Every structure is written in structure tokens, then in C-alpha cells.
Amino acid sequence: MSAGNGRLAGRTALITGAARGLGARIAKRMSEEGARVVINDLSLAAARSTADELGGEAVACDVSDSAAVASMFEEAVSLVGDLDILVCNAGISGIEGDNAARQRIAERAEALARGEQPEDSLDGGIAGVTDEQWRRMLAVHMDGTFYCCREAVKLMRPRNRGSIITMGSIMGTFGRGGGTAYCAAKAGILGFTRALAHEVAAYDVRVNAIAPGWIRTDMTDPLKPLHPMLEMQTPMGRIGEPDDIAWAAVYLASDEAKFVTGQTLSPNGGWYMSQ
Numbered sequence: 001m002s003a004g005n006g007r008l009a010g011r012t013a014l015i016t017g018a019a020r021g022l023g024a025r026i027a028k029r030m031s032e033e034g035a036r037v038v039i040n041d042l043s044l045a046a047a048r049s050t051a052d053e054l055g056g057e058a059v060a061c062d063v064s065d066s067a068a069v070a071s072m073f074e075e076a077v078s079l080v081g082d083l084d085i086l087v088c089n090a091g092i093s094g095i096e097g098d099n100a101a102r103q104r105i106a107e108r109a110e111a112l113a114r115g116e117q118p119e120d121s122l123d124g125g126i127a128g129v130t131d132e133q134w135r136r137m138l139a140v141h142m143d144g145t146f147y148c149c150r151e152a153v154k155l156m157r158p159r160n161r162g163s164i165i166t167m168g169s170i171m172g173t174f175g176r177g178g179g180t181a182y183c184a185a186k187a188g189i190l191g192f193t194r195a196l197a198h199e200v201a202a203y204d205v206r207v208n209a210i211a212p213g214w215i216r217t218d219m220t221d222p223l224k225p226l227h228p229m230l231e232m233q234t235p236m237g238r239i240g241e242p243d244d245i246a247w248a249a250v251y252l253a254s255d256e257a258k259f260v261t262g263q264t265l266s267p268n269g270g271w272y273m274s275q
């Protein structure tokens with residue numbers, strides 16, 4: 001890929017949950033900037049399809065599985081040699097395939113259109129959150145981030161180089177009704193990011209978080225009926241595009257950010273000022 005300016009020339013990057021959405025766009029922009037990318041996702045076929053478009057490599061694993069993550073890092077290193085950049089992007093909203101949630105969203109949008117103020121709850125509220133839903137949310141986001149960062153630090157610290165990017169959310173600091181598990185997971189990632197940044201700063205391994213605002217991807221597709229409201233709430237008047245996040249990731253991974261660590265960069269159109 002040569003569309004970019006070589007900002008990541010000669011680097012290798014592993015991006016989790018990158019078969020589609022923000023991860024796929026981050027991989028594309030990193031690849032254009034010269035990085036050799038390794039695409040992770042749950043399905044090898046899906047990861048490979050994205051990797052093939054970018055001339056990259058594909059590895060499959062569920063990031064919430066500790067042993068599988070360790071094997072994935074071994075495989076990634078055997079494919080590309082070493083690891084300079086890790087993006088812990090894999091994530092779930094918790095309402096994937098949940099028709100009741102879609103129904104609640106539609107009702108909420110209708111209430112807003114009537115000028116009413118509906119209850120601020122997308123998952124039905126804490127009383128309906130099962131132990132399994134709670135644990136899965138924390139497992140994918142928090143365990144996944146921990147397992148991947150642990151493996152990456154083992155590779156990066158001895159080489160005194162590396163950039164790790166975690167994926168938070170405006171929900172990690174703002175919070176919202178009906179999203180207790182997601183918000184807790186994202187807040188945990190932001191705290192984890194700062195602690196790890198302290199720990200490895202002396203080894204020139206930088207650790208930063210991106211906290212996206214509302215971005216148009218498959219994850220936010222069920223929220224479409226609420227997009228007009230979200231656009232109105234956003235000072236810049238629009239929902240974000242995957243590139244709004246991908247360019248933040250390229251910056252944090254590049255030498256342009258060589259004095260930046262322990263930070264949260266939040267492209268969100270002004271929806272939430274200063275994370």
C-alpha cells in the first residue's frame with residue numbers, strides 16, 4: 001500500500017476485531033502508512049478477507065480466551081517477525097441480535113419525535129442484565145485488553161519500543177442508562193491504560209486509549225432510529241465516520257506521538273468535551 005506518507009513504514013501492527021468496522025479502517029490506514037498489518041477476528045475467514053485486501057496477515061481467536069491470545073501472538077510473530085503496534089479494538093455492544101433492544105430503540109425514537117423524554121435505557125435496565133451478559137461484556141473488553149497487552153508488553157519491553165492503543169468510549173466517562181456493563185468495561189479500560197502507561201514508559205513503550213464518540217459501523221447500526229437525536233446532540237452536527245478514529249490511531253502509533261503516553265484521545269464531534 002502506498003497511498004500514505006510512510007508514517008508507519010517498517011512497523012508491524014496487530015489489530016484485534018479488525019475484520020470490519022473501526023478495526024478494519026484502522027488496519028487500512030495503518031497499512032497505507034507502511035505498516036505490515038495482522039488482522040485478528042473471531043472468524044479466520046472474515047479476518048482473511050480483510051487482510052487479503054490490505055496485503056496483510058490474518059489470525060483468529062476470541063480475545064477473551066487467555067490461552068488462545070497467547071497462541072495468537074506466537075502466530076503473529078511467526079508471520080511478521082516482531083510487533084511494534086497493538087490495537088486492542090475487539091468489542092461488543094451487548095445488543096447484537098437483540099430484537100427487544102431494537103424495539104426499545106424504535107419506541108424511544110418515536111417518543112422523541114412526539115416531543116416526549118423517554119427513559120434513557122437501551123438494554124432494558126440493570127434489573128434485566130444477566131450474570132452471563134455482564135461477564136461476557138467484561139470478558140471481551142477487559143480480559144481481552146489485559147491478555148493482549150500482557151503478550152504485547154513481553155515482546156515490546158525488551159526491544160524498548162512499541163505503541164499500544166486501547167479502545168475506550170465516551171461511555172467510559174459519560175455513562176448512560178441501560179449500558180452499565182458496557183460503560184463499566186470501557187471505564188476499566190481507561191484506568192488500565194493509564195496504569196500500564198506508567199509501568200512501561202521507561203521502556204519507550206507508549207500506551208494510549210481512543211475513546212470514540214458515536215461512529216457509523218455495524219455496531220451502531222441498531223441505533224439508526226436515534227441518529228437524528230445523536231446528530232442534534234453533537235456540536236459538529238454529525239455521526240462520526242470510521243476514518244475519524246483510524247487517523248487518531250495512526251497518529252498515536254506514529255513517531256508524531258512519541259511524547260504521548262497514558263492519554264485518552266476522543267474524536268467525538270464535541271459530544272463530550274475533554275475525556
Ligand SMILES: NC(=O)c1ccc[n+]([C@@H]2O[C@H](COP(=O)([O-])OP(=O)(O)OC[C@H]3O[C@@H](n4cnc5c(N)ncnc54)[C@H](O)[C@@H]3O)[C@@H](O)[C@H]2O)c1
Pocket residue numbers: 016017018019020021022023040041042061062063064089090091092093140144167168169170211212213214215216217218219220
Ligand atoms: N462504533 C462506535 O460508535 C464506537 C464508539 C465507541 C467505542 N467503540 C468501540 O470500538 C471498537 C470497535 O467497534 P466497531 O463499531 O467497529 O464494532 P463492530 O461490531 O463493527 O466490529 C467489532 C469487531 O470485533 C470482533 N469481535 C467481537 N468480539 C470479539 C472477540 N471476543 N474476539 C475477537 N474479535 C471480536 C467482531 O467480530 C467485529 O468484527 C469496540 O471496542 C467498540 O466498543 C465503538
